[in-house]
Amino acid sequence: MNYSTDLSAQEFAELDSLVGEWTYLPDIAEAMDIQITRVHRLVDDGALLEVRRPEDRVRVVPADFMDGDRPVDSLKGTVAVLRDAAYTDAQAIRWLFTEDESLPGRPIDALRRGQKTEVRRRAQALGW
Numbered sequence: 001m002n003y004s005t006d007l008s009a010q011e012f013a014e015l016d017s018l019v020g021e022w023t024y025l026p027d028i029a030e031a032m033d034i035q036i037t038r039v040h041r042l043v044d045d046g047a048l049l050e051v052r053r054p055e056d057r058v059r060v061v062p063a064d065f066m067d068g069d070r071p072v073d074s075l076k077g078t079v080a081v082l083r084d085a086a087y088t089d090a091q092a093i094r095w096l097f098t099e100d101e102s103l104p105g106r107p108i109d110a111l112r113r114g115q116k117t118e119v120r121r122r123a124q125a126l127g128w
Contacts, residue, residue, distance in 0.1 A: 007051055007052070007054055007090055008054060009054045009055065011054075011090070012051065012054050014094075015051065015090060015093060015094055015097075018093075018094060018097040018098060019062045019063075019093065019097050020063075021062070021063040021064070022060035022061065022062060022063060023060065023061050023062075023063045023066065024058065024059070024060060024061075025039045025040070025043075025050070025059050025060075025061065026039075028042075028048070028061060028066065031066070031068075031069045032069050032070060033069075042071060043059075046075075046076050046079035046080055046083060047071045047075060047079075048061050048071050048075070049061065049062070049065065049075075049079060049089040049092055049093050050089065051089060051090050051093065062093060062096075062097065062108070064097075064108050064109075064112065065108070067112065072108075072111055072112055074111045074114070074116035074119070075111060077116065077120065078096075078107070078111060078116065078119055078120055078123055079092060081120050081123040081124055081127075082095065082123050082126070084127060085123065085124075085126045085127035086127075087126070095107065095126070096108040096111075100122065102122070103115070103118060103119070103122075107119045107122065
């Protein structure tokens with residue numbers, strides 16, 4: 001199933017204000033020392049999420065999804081929960097980068113701290 005959506009310039013600007021720093025697929029391939037097609041597979045499998053910048057259609061991934069030279073371990077399972085709740089990749093990125101007072105902080109930061117259970121519990125509630 002395709003979870004990507006085309007974003008308008010305004011939608012991308014709003015997402016960009018939440019995410020801050022993006023990285024490019026070839027840079028991820030280089031950091032992981034893998035072929036670019038393997039990075040595409042990581043996106044397809046939900047280990048990473050991407051959006052296309054509307055001005056040039058270049059595929060970008062939030063830099064916080066990477067933990068050094070690999071994706072954040074708990075991201076893939078969380079993405080699966082969000083996709084099960086019918087979130088597009090752009091919607092999932094927005095959710096992961098939006099402050100949640102009950103965590104506290106952003107879900108992506110909680111995942112990076114190892115709090116995947118707390119994040120997934122909130123993500124599962126989105127599907128109800």
